[in-house]
Amino acid sequence: MQNKANPKGSAPRPAQARAKHASSARPADRAPPPGIEGLKTRDVAVSAIYTVLVEHRPFDDAFARAAASRDLPGRDRAFARLIATTVLRHRGSLHAVLSTYLAKPLPERMGRLDEILLAAAAQLLLLQTPPHAVISLAVDQCRADSAAKRFANLANAVLRRVSESGHGRLASLDNVTLTIPDWLLSRWNEAYGPAEARQIARASLTEPALDLTVKSDPEQWAERIGAVVLPTGSIRCAQAGRVEELPGYNEGAWWVQDAAAALPVKLLGDVAGLSVLDLCAAPGGKTAQLAAAGADVTAVDKSAGRLGRLNENLSRLGLTATIAVSDALTFASEKQFDAILLDAPCTSTGTIRRHPDILYLKRPEDIPALAALQKNLLERAAVLVKPGGVLVYCTCSLEPEEGEMQVAAFLDRHTEFTRRPVMLDQETVPMSWRTRDGDLRTLPMHFADLPEGLQGLDGFFAASLVKSC
Template identity: 45%
Template sequence: MAKPSRPHMPSKARPKKTGPGPQAEGAAERPQMKDKPGFSARKVAADILGNVVHKRRPLDGELDANSGHSGFRELAANDKSLVRAILGACLRHRGELNELLDRLLDRRIPEKTGRVTDILHVAMAQMLYLDIPDRAAVSLAVDHASIDRRAVPYKGLVNGVLRRLGREREDVTGDLDANRLNTPEWLFDSWAAAYGEETALAIAAAHQNEAALDLTVKEDPAGWAERLGGIVVGAGSVRLHRKGAVDALEGFAEGAWWVQDAAASMPARLLGSLEGKRAADLCAAPGGKTAQLAAAGARVTAVDISKSRLKRVSENLSRLGLEAEVIASDLREWEPASPFDAILLDAPCSATGTIRRHPDVPWIKQAYDVGVLSEVQSVLLRRVAGWLQPGGTLVYCTCSMERAEGEDQISAFLADQPGFELVPVQPEEVGGLEAVITPEGYLRTLPCHSATTDGGETGLDGFFAARIRRL
């Protein structure tokens, strides 16, 4: 089971009492440290890590180019890439890092803000999971501790722990159970109850690797896969394993495709033929599904509560040469002027299906969040279902692997809404991937599922979708 962080003091690296002297020295060193190659990137990484794991701030927000962490926005492009790599390693392996600190320390660190632990995690992640020499990781961590007023009493501890890790790496890391340690207990228990322990372990294992880049193309997936050096996966997505700037890829400027996980592209496909029909994409941001509906010929109304996120939707539609009516509003207050032929409700959820892409999710979400969000989902589902034309189709989906946000929502809805029926998903609608269709006829993708019918490519975001028809 993933353990909470319980750092202890090693007997040979106890903190010394400090007065104004060391802190004043740290302050004097600050300008010099800032200019030391790699120092600013490590400091920013520790700052952001602390904001994520202690203050539960989403990582995407901290890394936002316009409104994110101020120190991150000031970094050069190569240092920004390094920060992203460090944070990815820290968050994907957080349980292992906590366990290692338990093994390397023998007394609890009195420092209460978590600052020392954050500095240690940043250095340990470099030493264990990134191609960075131990010497650089240790030296910069000690430098950081020496100028941070909360960490300076533990500068010797930071040095001693990291050097011990370098010496005893094989002994202290050999028997780590990564899949269990890196998954909070409440999440693993939820997955084991829903899918069985073997599948829960496979899900956890899939989260240790960063997801590939999936694209939804307007037409000719096979042709675009050949041009871009990728493969066709899912129900017609193009998957690339190479890294680099997305906007430098062929077809980006022309608006031939957009970034969207193969699983995330499946719910919109369940609405069938949309040519000339009125369709609503509700909780629309970031807009991949809006683009799908518009590209299929629908007259689309996209609604989301966030004005800032809708700005990105509009920008993407412009690049793609597609049109939609974009409305910023709370669905609990907004009313359409007339009913829709098709509705896609991508309800707000815990996002536990996106951990491969968002490794902060296990550490900023709790079981409590699932309960709160499931209540919101229930309210929204019942409200928007009334906006369907008779005979119209609604697809409810979430990027969550929790049954409370998927299967339980639909079974409860159908039990108390006699005017609707479930329309089961068919294999041909999801690229022939029969394993992602449940016995009830729901779509349920998991990170450990195969993305191709031959089993040669695995990995999908965790998604749930159900198709409902109004009688």
């Protein structure tokens, strides 16, 4: 936990130092004592938070493992996830509030006390959970952790004060500067200007709505689900509950996909009857779009597990594609393709609203490394597309090196390719979503005119490149 002299949202001792003592925190992974209602839910949240912040592992995998080990029912699982993602979106502010009530920083050997306090503070200050339950369960969590149990009384005292006066302290803080890493905010300031960078940052720290891509009849499915149809054609639900329980899931009528992520496929135009290569295809939303549009799709990804899940989703949707487990850099084909979609690996900074762990997992040095990979992937895609064919390159990154600069460098190297500006109507892709060169650039604060709970969009870049005959 930070002290008052350390206002940024990072802990006052290196995460590596805490990781050295991870074994001392492992008792918190044990199943909680029976009969303590809600404790398993909080343990799952704390375990996922710890895995991201201290062990630097992706949230989705960490949460899935933690939830499976405790066999949580759906409603409790959803609440555990909400607690954890709320902490990741507000960590800097929550640390600052907690530090107000701490006389000195906590030591390295404290087990999962930091994460227990963060999870409790999130419930008290942001999720309106009854204080008695929050504080009691947090104390129980401390007592169950061999390294944190000596701080149980401290946790009780601090959280009571947070409950009594923490809201005022939270309201005085700037979560953007406390939670967004300095290096990332500085990059956005340079790329977009301070005013727009702040809008991007604020939107990135907001919980997103659920977007669905439907095979047909978006108005009908929006009415059945209780959603709205976006101008882009996706449908959006503010509070959807469990995805598997929504109308149309079992029928295979739709799949989960952010509205921005659904746009790059649209840049290809009419793909019915065309051979289309989807490089780096998992998790498969774009593959489903292409198959639903009548394309002969070959989906390539180097992860057999992720492609397995993609294939399961295609089966649910009643769609087909040729699946190839291969590194896209070395993928070989006897034929060239009419069109290629390259959704390249990237820093994913445009998806922080859906994946707040990116704030803690990505580093500045990741950008040049990924840009080099993207360059090589583009080189491979350039060979695989037919003369006269179209290559759509896209990333879910806000960083110019992974978008605008990448495409400019590619066109300098490949005079046989020319840029095709976005040809979609302005209702689907407003002019404000287009770069000066005519490429697609969505930002997290787009759709700000929608009602609260329905606003926002993932940050995507996409360019359509045509190979000369």
